[in-house]
Amino acid sequence: MSVFSHPDFDGHERVLFATDPETGLRAIIAVHSTRLGPAAGGCRYWRYASEEAAIADVLRLSRGMTYKNAVAGLDLGGGKAVILADPEKPKTPALMRAFGRAVDALGGAYWTAEDVGIEVADMEAVHASTRFVAGLASGAHASGDPSPVTARGVFEGMRRALRVATGSDALAGRTVAVQGLGHVGANLCALLHGAGARLVVTDIDEGRIAKAVAAYDARAVAPAEIVAVEADVFAPCALGGVLSEDAIARLGAPIVAGAANNQLADEDAAERLLARGILYVPDFVINGGGIINVAREIAGSDDPAFVETRLSRMVDNLESILIEARDAGVSPHDVAVRFAQRRLAGP
Numbered sequence: 147m148s149v150f151s152h153p154d155f156d157g158h159e160r161v162l163f164a165t166d167p168e169t170g171l172r173a174i175i176a177v178h179s180t181r182l183g184p185a186a187g188g189c190r191y192w193r194y195a196s197e198e199a200a201i202a203d204v205l206r207l208s209r210g211m212t213y214k215n216a217v218a219g220l221d222l223g224g225g226k227a228v229i230l231a232d233p234e235k236p237k238t239p240a241l242m243r244a245f246g247r248a249v250d251a252l253g254g255a256y257w258t259a260e261d262v263g264i265e266v267a268d269m270e271a272v273h274a275s276t277r278f279v280a281g282l283a284s285g286a287h288a289s290g291d292p293s294p295v296t297a298r299g300v301f302e303g304m305r306r307a308l309r310v311a312t313g314s315d316a317l318a319g320r321t322v323a324v325q326g327l328g329h330v331g332a333n334l335c336a337l338l339h340g341a342g343a344r345l346v347v348t349d350i351d352e353g354r355i356a357k358a359v360a361a362y363d364a365r366a367v368a369p370a371e372i373v374a375v376e377a378d379v380f381a382p383c384a385l386g387g388v389l390s391e392d393a394i395a396r397l398g399a400p401i402v403a404g405a406a407n408n409q410l411a412d413e414d415a416a417e418r419l420l421a422r423g424i425l426y427v428p429d430f431v432i433n434g435g436g437i438i439n440v441a442r443e444i445a446g447s448d449d450p451a452f453v454e455t456r457l458s459r460m461v462d463n464l465e466s467i468l469i470e471a472r473d474a475g476v477s478p479h480d481v482a483v484r485f486a487q488r489r490l491a492g493p
């Protein structure tokens with residue numbers, strides 16, 4: 147297994163492998179860049195098919211955080227952590243404390259927070275071992291669950307995408323297909339329903355589907371069907387890699403705007419979407435709300451304007467990226483990457 151020659155290795159500053167036999171912890175922390183400040187990004191708890199899959203995930207996710215934080219205008223670098231879930235050893239506070247010790251060993255080069263499979267209570271346990279953790283429920287400047295702010299960013303970003311594509315940002319009467327009804331997806335459904343949108347939803351968890359059907363009058367489809375649903379917007383809010391060659395060919399919506407990280411399954415996905423005339427809103431731009439919320443806690447600020455100012459700047463940046471891409475006939479993903487790289491190269 148290689149790291150330096152891994153296809154997703156991109157000059158990452160540090161990659162830390164952490165184990166704790168007592169609790170069964172196996173974690174990888176990747177610090178992609180501290181160019182703009184301490185690296186920040188969530189911790190994912192996931193049952194990976196292999197160690198290779200976990201390495202690829204953490205390398206890609208941490209680079210994505212560098213770009214996300216740069217586009218969101220935050221003075222933070224990019225990092226991410228993954229914990230390889232072991233079905234034999236459940237997630238316990240002791241395991242999270244062991245993970246916290248690994249975070250602490252980096253001396254503040256990396257700040258952790260929630261990602262898929264991690265709850266606020268888990269971060270509270272991490273806090274027993276390190277101060278370099280955000281997304282806490284209590285204590286000075288605690289910012290809690292970042293998901294509602296992520297959902298708000300996706301909601302506002304979706305409206306901007308509709309405006310760029312159709313001339314109107316109205317959601318009333320539009321249909322949005324939402325994949326994944328977890329922390330972000332459920333909050334997004336509430337906002338969309340409130341704005342009068344029709345919802346088509348899916349999840350691999352039947353209970354979550356039932357809730358969305360009851361609460362938001364949503365229509366449910368099987369997980370395999372969601373990409374092909376005829377809708378105004380497809381909102382991926384589950385895991386990454388959803389925009390594969392096959393999925394892009396079957397997509398039933400002219401706009402993709404959702405929270406999931408790393409939606410593009412491969413290098414050619416952005417070009418394939420462009421060729422099909424589908425407006426793809428870059429994931430690392432539209433899903434920056436959560437890290438903006440976390441950034442307030444890292445900055446030690448209690449000012450609500452901290453989040454609001456940055457959230458609206460993020461959405462403005464998103465719209466200018468979409469307009470620039472439309473006018474130049476190129477993929478918004480490429481424009482967004484250049485946007486981030488300009489900031490990273492700046493003084």
Ligand code: NAI
Pocket residue numbers: 260261262263292293294296325326327328329330331348349350351354369383384385386405406407433434436437
């Ligand atoms: P979550 O774990 O709360 O929800 C994910 C949901 O997707 C779960 O309900 C799960 O059952 C469902 N799911 C998994 N595989 C699926 C499949 N094949 N088809 C349909 N549903 C499936 O995670 P969360 O926090 O809501 O995050 C969702 C996505 O947004 C992730 O990719 C995450 O990295 C990204 N994200 C989350 C942020 C946050 O603030 N929570 C911030 C930025 C990005």
